[in-house]
Amino acid sequence: MNSNHCSKLLALLLAATLVVSAVGPAAAMxxxxxxxxxxxxxxxxxxxxxxxxxxxxxxxxxxxxxxxxxxxxxxxxxxxxxxxxxxxxxxxxxxxxxxxxxxxxxxxxxxxxxxxxxxxxxxxxxxxxxxxxxxxxxxxxxxxxxxxxxxxxxxxTTESQEARDAIDSARDAIDSADGSGADVSGAEDTLSNAVSAFDAENFGNAVDLADEAQTKAENSQQSSQQTQMLLYGAAGLLALVVVVGGALWYRSNQQDDYDKLR
The missing domain is CATH 2.60.40.3670 (Immunoglobulin-like)
Known part of the structure; x- marks a missing residue:
């Protein structure tokens, strides 16, 4: 087989390969x-x-x-x-x-x-x-x-959806309170009881327990925030006392030095 014939054959094979590549596989179901x-x-x-x-x-x-x-x-x-x-x-x-x-x-x-x-x-x-x-x-x-x-x-059902929504709302409140550093252990326990009531298809009780868990979480968060505010207030008051005391001490020393110079 001469080189010219081989070149033509290779060109045909290459062209066929390119056509197959361009077409690609058939789309699947x-x-x-x-x-x-x-x-x-x-x-x-x-x-x-x-x-x-x-x-x-x-x-x-x-x-x-x-x-x-x-x-x-x-x-x-x-x-x-x-x-x-x-x-x-x-x-x-x-x-x-x-x-x-x-x-x-x-x-x-x-x-x-x-x-x-x-x-x-x-x-x-x-x-x-x-x-x-x-x-x-x-x-x-x-x-x-x-x-x-x-x-x-x-x-x-209407009842199961109401219970699910109440539990979801309580979970959000607990997560928010926990993120602020509040103690949510009591709310978590009550929410766990709400879930158990849901699984027992006692949806009315599940709603009541979920509402109770949400209230506990919100109260705990509010209490935690009040405690933090008191701590911040006490720290601010202490800082003010230090600043005022330092100023009075400095003024007193300045007055003593002035009296000695006289």
Missing amino acids: SASASGAPDEKQVGEDVESTFTITKPFSEYNTWTLNGETELDDVTWTVQLFDQSGSKIDQSSYDGQSFNHSLEQSDAFEVKVVVKGTVPEVENFTYDPEQELALAELNQLRDGGSSASIDEWTFRPY
Whole structure:
């Protein structure tokens, strides 16, 4: 092979490498959510939409699985082409569904979930309870599966939210008092009892204890500030006495020296 032919071959290989580098790897499948709440009251209705883009970037055939902890659930699976036109739609009832997908013109898959926030069996302050709004999975023949994405939210009732807000407010007051050097041990103990009452779902008692803890923290901080002011006042008075005493002593010595000169 002559040098001229080798040079042409190398040039072609280099050009091919540059083209591949410029194109880059194909974009992978991804998911996003719209209308997914961070928290929601028990008994309220929820409607959220989840969009899966490039569903066939990895596999030509697979099954979309969805799961939720909502009650009275309806799922709607919609397929859209790249222009945004709907090309297919299916609906399912229940807390889970499976929808078979095959290579098509679908550029996006939208999953709409509608349901109701269920009752909470056990409330806890920390960690706060979470419910699954939606979990989308990719199922393959043979039983293998991979999570596409999942979304959760915090359920609450009017009573549990009031108790949580009271505990949070008391915690802020304790942190503020502690930062000023106040003794917050009593407030901490009362707040701990408030949290225990919350976990026992005795929300009214939790509010009362949290309010008591906040009052203790605020009183402790006020007392600490008053003590500091008294100390500052005493230090200032002492400094004034020293200055005045020094001035009087100096004046007295000056007068004695003047009398001796006379």
